[in-house]
Structures are given as C-alpha cells and as structure tokens.
Amino acid sequence: MNLEDLHTIAQQHHEADSKLEHILYVCTGTACQSSRSEDVLKAIQAELKARGLEKKCAARPGGCQGLCARGPLANLDHGKRIYQHLTPEDASAVVDSFESEPPERIQLDKQLPFFTRQVRVATQGGGLIDPTDLESYIAAGGYTALLDSLMHKTPAEVLQEVVKSGLRGRGGGGYPTGLKWSTVAKAVQTPKYVIVNGDEGDPGAFMDRAVMEDYPFRVLEGMTLAAYAVGASQGYIYVRAEYPLAVKRLQNAIKQAQKQNLLGSNIGGTPFSFNVEIRLGAGAFVCGEETALIASIEGGRGVPRPRPPYPAESGLWGKPTLINNVETIANVVAIVQRGGDWFASIGTEKSKGTKVFALSGRINNTGLIEVPMGITLREVIFEIGGGIPSGKKFKAVQTGGPSGGCIPEQYLDMPVDYESLTRVGSIMGSGGMIVMDETSCMVDVAKYFMEFSMAESCGKCVPCRVGTAQMYDLLCKISEGRATLDDLALLESLCDMVKHTSLCGLGQSAPNPVISTLRFFRDEYLAHILDKRCPAGVCQMKPEVMEVHS
C-alpha cells in the first residue's frame, strides 16, 4: 500500500457511492446499540432489499453522531436529514422518507445548535465513517498523513508539526504533547514504546470510548505517526475491559491495517516498522495514572510509583515510553495532515484546538460533543446542550470527574480552557461534564466522588488510603446531620493534607470535589451541620441514635 493505492481506493469508494441515490448511516455506538440500533440497521437493510432498492440505496453502520439522548440516530446523505428515536418498526417509514418528509416523531432538526456549533477534529467524520471498514476510513482521507510522512518527512518534521500545534494532553493534565514527544525522541535507549491510554474511568466520561469505537483506524494512524516521530517500534493500547465494543473494533482495525501493510513490518513499503497490541485493564481507575498503567501492562499490580524518573526516560520495561491519551493521539492525524499552524489557529492562546466533552446529568442533549477551546460554559450547556430539562434552575457543572470540581452559575461565561478551569478550582480533566440543577445536593455530590476515590485508591500511600476513607466518613456524617463544626474543620485540614502529600494524581486530586463545593456552596454544608437540614432535599437526616441504658 502506498499513497497512490490510497487515492485509488478512495476514488473507487467515492465512485461507488456516487452511483447510490441515498446513503444512510445508522449509529452503532454503545449508547445507540443499547437502544437497539443494530436491529434498526438490520430492519432498514431488510426493507431496502424487500423493495429491491439495495443497489440504489445503502444503509451502513456508522459511529456516534453525538446526541445520545435522542438515539438511535441515523444520518441520511451526509446531513440532509437526521433521524431520532428509531425503532426497527420505523424501517419502512425511514425508507419512505428518503424521497419525502418523514413523520415528525423520528425527524431531528439538523439546524440544532448541537450540530451546527461543533468543530470536529478528533471525531472528524461525525459518525459517517464505517468504524469496521478500513476502506471507509481511507475514503475519508485516512492514512494519507501517515504514508505521506513516512515517504516525504523526517521524524523530526512530524514532531515539529505537533510542537507547533500547541496540542496539550487531553487526558486531564494538559502537559504539552510536543514536549513529551521530543523528550522520548531524545532518549537514547532502545527499544522505545508508545502507549495509548484508553483507561477512561471517571464517572460521566465516555469521550475516549467513543473515539476508540468510532475511529479505531484514526487511533492506529495517530499511534503510528507518534511511533515514527519518537522512534518507537512497539505500541500498546490499554483499554479497560468494560469497553467490549471498543476492544472489538480496535482488534478488527489492527487486523485490517496489518493486512494492508499499514501496520507491521515495512509499513507502506518504507523501512519503518511498528506493531500494536491491545492490553486489557480490569477497570481500576488508578491505572489511568501512567506509572500504574505501565505496571499493569508489565503484569504487576496497578500501583503507581514516584516520578521522576518519568516514563519518557524509564517507562515500560525500563525503556523510554510515550504515553498519550486516546483523544490526544486522535488529534495528531489532523495536525500532521493539515499542519500545526492550522490546529493552533483554533482555540485560545494557551489551549489550542478542540476538546471532546461528554454531556450528562440534568441536561437536555445528553451526548458527545467536540467544541473549540475557549467556548463558554453557557454556550456548551444552554445552546449546544439545550439547557436544563423540566424548567429547573441550573446550579453547577462538574468537570474533571473525581479529580475536578463543581463550577457554579457565576462562572458560566468563563471560557473553557485549561487555565480558566484551574482558576475556579476545577480541572479540564478528560472531558466529562455533569450538569446539576437545584435538585442536587452539593454535599451529596462531594460524598459520591469521595466514595469513588476511596474505592479506587490503590492503597499504597497512607494519605490517600486512609485519608479518603476518613474524608468519606466525615462527609457521610455531614450528610446525615450528625456532624459538628469541628468535623468540618477536620475535613478541611484532611483535604489540604491529602492534596499535598499523596503519591500520585489520584490522591492529590481526590479532595478537589470537596474543596470546590466548600468554596462555592459552603452554606449547604452549614445547613446540614447547624440546621440538620438538606436544602435540596436529597440527604436523609439520621440524627445520632440515643442509647438508653435501663
């Protein structure tokens, strides 16, 4: 396979498509699958066959189209029409509507801000690429960046584009990707490794899952570009076993790419060789931390170790290792294809490009979006997200999962970028956004996340192991109306201690949900403690049981 072959495949694909009158992509992401989208697809295909239209119209499996709340979704003729809430019984109505208007019930307004306000880079294709078919990806321009780089660019040139793009790690930390790459590229030891971190574990986050499910070839292409730039020969994709569809699609993608010589020895006939293997995680949140992830791949317990040495210097099997998040790697393809300057023109001064967010909680348009950095929270939640259901009042948005914080209403017009979010006590995180309305109790929210951190702590260092458990107990006490102001003071000093003394990022950020809710919603804590009352009416008060001795 070389560049010309790619063009030929793409051309053939486009020619074949142009002979079709209609192409329908039915979302087969996890969310739509759970509402029977595969049956919908089969029913529509059967309907086409029954009407003898299968030569003229095609119904294909596609990736996530974003608006999960309205699923199963389908997209006709690249956005001419979008369908919602499909059932297998709607098959004939859908096929009827190829030429006429469909019933209102299954029609979705394609002019919704949800669709028009997005900018797609990592999720380019918008679900209109068959995730199981390499040719479909090639037809959408896939693998040109890789083969062009292997044939016409030096590794240093590829690296330079990524440095120029200003891309920062999308897993949460926001470390400059170009800097990480150049550190690994500079390391002298060989072999080197590239690891893609797909151990997404925060509650309310499903960005990486969608990218792996819908664009598995893009992940592979990005990895291969990274490997070329830093001089690595072996790659691992670390995926949690809770993502069976992502694993299946990645396995399929690896097989197809190997068959076409886009992965393996002498890729595209060049001297460059690179292999990729999948490693399954057992669903431990701490394994998203890079040193714990490496320990897990090596077959040990998923326990972090102190850094330095950083993985760039001594990582997997003690060798230089590049670890990037799934979304970061997916961005690389577009950066190499269209240039670092193009990517840097999107976003804000210090946060370049776009970010994928998973909208969930009390919001109308639950789903997956990709927006340019610097967009305001208000635009995300009220325009794209469609606001709060049943006329309730917005209270806070939680970003960054158990490592992040809750952002109240007064910051809704703040731009979404790494620095701004940090300034208000939250973090960008991997991209989960949980919207809360007046019926959510902030003490309860903090308790929920602390329970998560406590359960996911690996137990290696004392502050995180015992500190999270003590903090959780204190939060339970507060939420049940049994706490005193002394308990609140102890909670605050524990937050400070655990944040500054824990070994890895999990412990260091575990107090964040408590710190941020205390900062903006202290009155709710005080209502629980002093008035024994939960203002949102969520917490059940259990005043101390009196022991009576007879």
Added chain:
Amino acid sequence: MSRVVTLKINGQDVSGREDETILQVARENGIDIPVLCYLEGLSAVGACRLCLVEVTGVSRLLPSCVTRVSEGMEVNTESERLQRYRRMIVELLFSEGNHICSVCVSNGHCELQNMAIKLRLDHIGMPYRFPVRQVDASHARYGLDPNRCILCTRCVRVCDEIEGAHTWDIMGRGINSQLISDMHTPWGESETCTSCGKCVQVCPTGALFVKGKSVAEMTKRPDFLPYLAMMRNRKNGS
C-alpha cells in the same frame, strides 16, 4: 562515576554524590528525617510520605527517600507545615488499624509508637475505624497480627529482594488492602516461605512477631540488612 554536588539542608551546607538521595545525604550529616516505609538495604517506594521535604523552587513536596540531590538544592526538612502533615499521617495510621500498645509485643520497641512520641502526638484527632482483622498464627515460629500492620511493605520487599521467596504481597485496594502470604493461604501452609524470619525483623510494628514473646518483649533487629545489601553489591561488582 557520579559527580559530587553541594547543597543546603535546613541551612546547613552539605555535600553528596549525585546518585544519592536527600535522605541518605541528610543521614550522613546527622539530620534526621522521619521514615516508616524506608529501610536501608531495601528498595525505596515512597509510600509512607513521612519523609516529604520542601525544596526551594519546587511547588510540590518531595519524598526524600527517592529524590536525588542536585547542585545548589535548598532543602527544608523541618517546617511547621511538614510537621503538621507528618502528625496527621501518623494519626491516620493509628486510626486505620487497632494499635493497642499496652497489650502489644512491640510496646516500647515499636517504630510507629516512637514516631508518635517523636512528633509529640498526644492524642488522635480523628475517629478510629476499628477494622475486624483475623490474626494468622498458623506458622510454627512466627505470627501475623494484621491489626498492627501499617502496610509499609518492608516485609514484602525483604522477602522478595533479599530472601528471594516473595511469600508476602498486598491484596485488595485502598482501605481494604491487606498483607497476604502466597495466594492468600495461611502463613503456616505457605509453600514459598523459608521461615527465615527476615520479615519479622524488618517489621516496624508488632504485626509480625516471634511466637512466645509477651507484651513488650519483641525487639527487632533489622541491622543485618545494610551489611547484606553491601555484600551483595560487592559481589555484583558495583
């Protein structure tokens, strides 16, 4: 050969080799940094967080047992903030297990107890968790009382790194972590244990003990370790 560097610890000018840690250089100069998981001769894991120090120009606190010295470094090991954190860490350890000194074989010889005294801890400011943990007395010569275990993993490391048996390891996660022998079989039925007793000698508390010792009778002698480690290094030519 590593270069020799000069640095300041608590305002005192000291010198060290670049491959030495802050803790090593501090000890050579008579500066005491509290530790519980670190033991000379075993690999350092940075888990107890008692040896955290402040380094000028670095916003994070650094574990001195794994942080190497560098030229011009300015280290503070004794700030009020560090002392406060250390006291809280020891409080957390006391609240986690069931540490009842008056009936413990290691009373008077316990590193956790000594640490509390050194940090002038006169009470525990957080609720005790009172976990329910079973004593393992199945071994012929030694016993394990997990109520006194602080999960420092010295026993795990000495068994793996020095004895080469790897009988001990940690099972579970977070607050449910526990020390186990083999694949969670009783110690006495362990197929890998050589009954060498090194784990008992390095254990900082009364969690691992020699059977037959009564209250306050269990003294431990971990001093064999540096010699063993030194002899091994010599044998390996480094």
